[in-house]
Amino acid sequence: SEELQFQEQGEKIYVSIRLRPLNDKSRNRICDWECVNNDTILFKHNLPERAMFRAAYTFDRVFDSDCDTGLVYEEGAKHIALSVLDGINSSIFAYGQTSSGKTYTMRGITEYAVSDIYDYIENNGEREFLVKFCAMEIYNEAVRDLLSPDSYPLRVLDDPERGTVVEKLTEVTLRNREHLYELLSICEAQRQIGETSLNETSSRSHQILRLTIESCAREYAGARNSSILAASVNFVDLAGSERASQTLSAGARLKEGCHINRSLLTLGTVIRKLSKGRTGHIPYRDSKLTRILQNALGGNARTAIICTMSPERVHVEQSRNTLMFANCAK
Numbered sequence: 001s002e003e004l005q006f007q008e009q010g011e012k013i014y015v016s017i018r019l020r021p022l023n024d025k026s027r028n029r030i031c032d033w034e035c036v037n038n039d040t041i042l043f044k045h046n047l048p049e050r051a052m053f054r055a056a057y058t059f060d061r062v063f064d065s066d067c068d069t070g071l072v073y074e075e076g077a078k079h080i081a082l083s084v085l086d087g088i089n090s091s092i093f094a095y096g097q098t099s100s101g102k103t104y105t106m107r108g109i110t111e112y113a114v115s116d117i118y119d120y121i122e123n124n125g126e127r128e129f130l131v132k133f134c135a136m137e138i139y140n141e142a143v144r145d146l147l148s149p150d151s152y153p154l155r156v157l158d159d160p161e162r163g164t165v166v167e168k169l170t171e172v173t174l175r176n177r178e179h180l181y182e183l184l185s186i187c188e189a190q191r192q193i194g195e196t197s198l199n200e201t202s203s204r205s206h207q208i209l210r211l212t213i214e215s216c217a218r219e220y221a222g223a224r225n226s227s228i229l230a231a232s233v234n235f236v237d238l239a240g241s242e243r244a245s246q247t248l249s250a251g252a253r254l255k256e257g258c259h260i261n262r263s264l265l266t267l268g269t270v271i272r273k274l275s276k277g278r279t280g281h282i283p284y285r286d287s288k289l290t291r292i293l294q295n296a297l298g299g300n301a302r303t304a305i306i307c308t309m310s311p312e313r314v315h316v317e318q319s320r321n322t323l324m325f326a327n328c329a330k
């Protein structure tokens, strides 16, 4: 059938890299990475004895450390995020080690996307829109509602009609864009409370902000059989990728005090399988993150991954791991 053809065709995951600028904490002010042609990043290895060795990695887009978030949004996320207005589910991920700029990047991307979505809605005379928002955090495979943090943990259930649902998750119908900005700052504050009470939770947890947009032609609004277009866009700030590192020694794993992040590992497997052509079994069900995002990953959903990298030499191994992940996703 036509629908099956569309699904099989699939769509590549849009993969970009964003190199964070050196900051005040960067003691050794050497950057080992060089971005060329907007799509390639090189490991310079600018040590004299290794001058011959240069590895290059190519992606859909590479953002050098002087690119601002507006550009990262325009070229790395906008076309994916706004497909929600065509009724297509989508997700934008920030992947990378702790302090590489995931939260900084996702915060900006979310604000730009919200602004574009509302500009579109307010200037569209033909359709009527309903925008809903929900927000959650996954920590050690437990789901917290960022808008109602006390009811914890929430259960993830399979609904025969709606697919995977998070039980009792608060879903707010938005009045306008200011209302959304208000809720975004509540989520941010909530995440910061968690951070201080649970010792760096944010580097171990995944945050999903989800906008669901329903629309129907204005002339049919309210009619019983009006055809409604509905889709969600998910903004996902992932746990630090060092949590997925396979190379941790047994000792380091013990010190870590918690299991290697199941959701992050499963996401990696799911993305690798999807990028290889969506055949065979895709283990969405193996983690909370991939269950919750199942409808926004694969199928005819659209996905962008922004991999953030720390430029400092001390982080070179983690940066390379990030590039390997990005390479598998593209």
Ligand code: ADP
Residues within 6 Å of the ligand: 019, 020, 021, 023, 096, 097, 098, 099, 100, 101, 102, 103, 104, 105, 308
């Ligand atoms: P992560 O969420 O990956 O742990 P953060 O987003 O918190 O990392 O970024 C770490 C620090 O670096 C923060 O102080 C943040 O403001 C800063 N930072 C990150 N990316 C950029 C950037 N592109 N430009 C300027 N500062 C940045």
Ligand code: MG
Residues within 6 Å of the ligand: 099, 102, 103, 104, 202, 203, 237
């Ligand atoms: Mg963060």
